[in-house]
Amino acid sequence: MDLAGLIVFATALFIAAASPGPGIAAIVARVLGRGPQGAVAFSIGVALGDVVWLTFAVLGLAALAQAFHGVFLIIKWAGAAYLLYMAYRLWTAPAEALDTRADVAAxxxxxxxxxxxxxxxGNPKPIVFYLALxxxxxxxxxxxxxxxxxxVAATFAVLGVVFAIYIGLAARARRLFTSPRALRALNRGTGAVMAGAAAAIAAR
Structure with a gap:
């Protein structure tokens, strides 16, 4: 692929990825509520999803994706359910246990x-970007x-930069909350954001 086309793709992806959506909300809420541990694994999963939709677009399988709409609908609900589960964990977790080894290892x-x-x-935002735009x-x-x-390499590179920026900013913001009361409020606030991301995905 010529360099100009790759730059255009990377620029468009950066703008789309950096704009807040359910994926970014989930990553930021997770880091704010649980710390940066596990954020890399979660972000890699998000990026792999982008590669799946990129592959569909390159292979011209948009019609096939539409034909398997029911399968992706199930995946969408599974993703929303997982976000709700994470929101519940954030809402109910004791503030003093957020950074313990046992909590992270679980x-x-x-x-x-x-x-x-x-x-x-299951997120409509990357679907629209890869299959429509x-x-x-x-x-x-x-x-x-x-x-x-x-x-694919450009996708991982761009998303890696975007996610790293958001994870770093969220981790820094989280360090401002030191008292148990503040941590509990942050925990519940990020749980609400996570639940909102799940609702945004389920509603589309």
């Missing part, structure tokens, strides 16, 4: 990754295997 990286993947597969940005019929690999 969260499986694989489960976090799958949760992020389900979130993106991307074909107007790039001539996907001319994408070779090498070009596809470059697009």
């Amino acid at each position: 969260e499986s990286p694989v489960r976090l990754l799958l949760g992020g993947l389900a979130l993106t597969l 991307l074909p107007t940005i790039l001539d996907l019929t001319q994408v070779t295997m090498l070009g596809y690999a470059e697009l």
